[in-house]
Amino acid sequence: MTTLPDFKLETHFSKWEFKARYHMTASDAQSISMRELLDMATPEERAEFDDQWLGYTETFGAPDLRETIASTFQNQTAQNILCFAGASEGIFAANNVILDKDSHALVVTPNYQSHEELPLAICDATGIPLDPNDNWSLDIDRVAAAIRPNTKLMTINFPHNPTGAILPLDRYMALIELCRKHGIYILHDEIFNGLGPTGTKHLPLIADVYERGLSLGVTSKSYGLPALRIGWIACQDTEILSKMERLKHYLSICNSGPSERLAKIAINHRDELLKRNNAIIDENLPKWTAFFERHPDLFDWTVPDGSCMGFPKYKGPEGVEAFAQSLVEQSGVLLLPGSIYYTRLGDTPTNHFRLGYGRHGLDEGLAAMEAHIMSNK
Ligand SMILES: Cc1ncc(COP(=O)(O)O)c(C=O)c1O
Numbered sequence: 001m002t003t004l005p006d007f008k009l010e011t012h013f014s015k016w017e018f019k020a021r022y023h024m025t026a027s028d029a030q031s032i033s034m035r036e037l038l039d040m041a042t043p044e045e046r047a048e049f050d051d052q053w054l055g056y057t058e059t060f061g062a063p064d065l066r067e068t069i070a071s072t073f074q075n076q077t078a079q080n081i082l083c084f085a086g087a088s089e090g091i092f093a094a095n096n097v098i099l100d101k102d103s104h105a106l107v108v109t110p111n112y113q114s115h116e117e118l119p120l121a122i123c124d125a126t127g128i129p130l131d132p133n134d135n136w137s138l139d140i141d142r143v144a145a146a147i148r149p150n151t152k153l154m155t156i157n158f159p160h161n162p163t164g165a166i167l168p169l170d171r172y173m174a175l176i177e178l179c180r181k182h183g184i185y186i187l188h189d190e191i192f193n194g195l196g197p198t199g200t201k202h203l204p205l206i207a208d209v210y211e212r213g214l215s216l217g218v219t220s221k222s223y224g225l226p227a228l229r230i231g232w233i234a235c236q237d238t239e240i241l242s243k244m245e246r247l248k249h250y251l252s253i254c255n256s257g258p259s260e261r262l263a264k265i266a267i268n269h270r271d272e273l274l275k276r277n278n279a280i281i282d283e284n285l286p287k288w289t290a291f292f293e294r295h296p297d298l299f300d301w302t303v304p305d306g307s308c309m310g311f312p313k314y315k316g317p318e319g320v321e322a323f324a325q326s327l328v329e330q331s332g333v334l335l336l337p338g339s340i341y342y343t344r345l346g347d348t349p350t351n352h353f354r355l356g357y358g359r360h361g362l363d364e365g366l367a368a369m370e371a372h373i374m375s376n377k
Pocket of ligand 1: 027085086087088089112157161189191218220226231
């Protein structure tokens with residue numbers, strides 16, 4: 001098996017996530033305790049949790065959980081759902097099932113690293129850069145120009161990590177049409193779907209609108225429940241699901257039974273959780289904007305479309321890498337500098353950094369960041 005390079009983002013988090021005082025770059029919404037989640041449960045859901053048998057569960061995922069996940073789509077049934085250990089296992093399975101050494105893959109850049117390293121470990125891949133001068137949008141003509149006869153998979157992610165951009169609907173539909181014409185699967189990482197300031201317009205889930213679309217979902221981000229490690233792929237193509245299920249026998253085999261019960265509760269109470277998480281975003285996002293307005297010499301900021309992340313530019317003379325390093329080492333404020341998103345598939349804009357606005361405690365972090373900037377002036 002090809003050796004995979006270090007996962008820069010996860011390596012950085014391993015070093016700092018639980019050490020830095022102010023985590024100002026989280027991509028997941030504010031989490032809750034198990035007690036809070038169980039307090040939301042109906043008596044039946046609570047009984048299902050208490051009575052959960054601790055044997056192996058079905059590789060595809062518990063049938064009632066698959067039904068619950070399917071209910072978040074317009075046109076899917078339990079048969080169209082395969083569960084995974086987090087979104088990460090789904091990304092691994094989709095790339096390994098759809099691609100072989102003779103294939104070619106397309107991915108947007110910058111990106112969550114597994115979306116480019118996993119195809120690159122199997123075959124040739126081309127990066128299509130999102131354009132910072134066009135609200136981090138995707139140029140569909142560039143995608144068309146990069147398609148080869150052996151292109152099998154295009155991976156997208158909107159709302160996007162790290163920019164929070166959402167592709168305009170007409171471009172999304174044009175991309176689907178283009179891929180349909182060439183028989184290309186689209187893996188859409190939709191794990192931030194539903195998350196964003198109140199009123200955010202999210203895209204239709206790809207499994208509902210494209211017969212070769214793979215909708216990647218998870219409880220980790222919009223729901224704020226990454227510890228559950230329950231992810232899924234929805235797809236109209238049940239043969240692809242069956243191939244990924246057979247690969248899952250080599251991976252996690254099945255999900256954690258207790259987590260399946262908790263995920264069912266979370267998804268059944270999706271509206272309540274999203275309302276709560278988006279209210280935190282509504283409160284936090286203007287605070288970042290006000291912060292940047294106080295420091296126009298140091299930052300360029302555009303308000304993101306959705307998710308709980310943004311990717312502003314740092315304009316200070318020492319550059320973003322040195323800025324982020326001194327910020328975390330001296331003042332305990334964790335951001336993700338642009339180097340985390342460097343890619344082997346082309347240039348990514350330098351001097352940007354990822355910030356988060358989905359968690360409590362932003363005021364304290366912003367005060368620490370402000371004090372840091374003032375003391376270094
Ligand atoms: C875009 C994207 N996809 C996938 C993942 C992995 O999600 P999970 O923790 O559920 O495996 C992440 C985690 O940060 C992510 O940002």
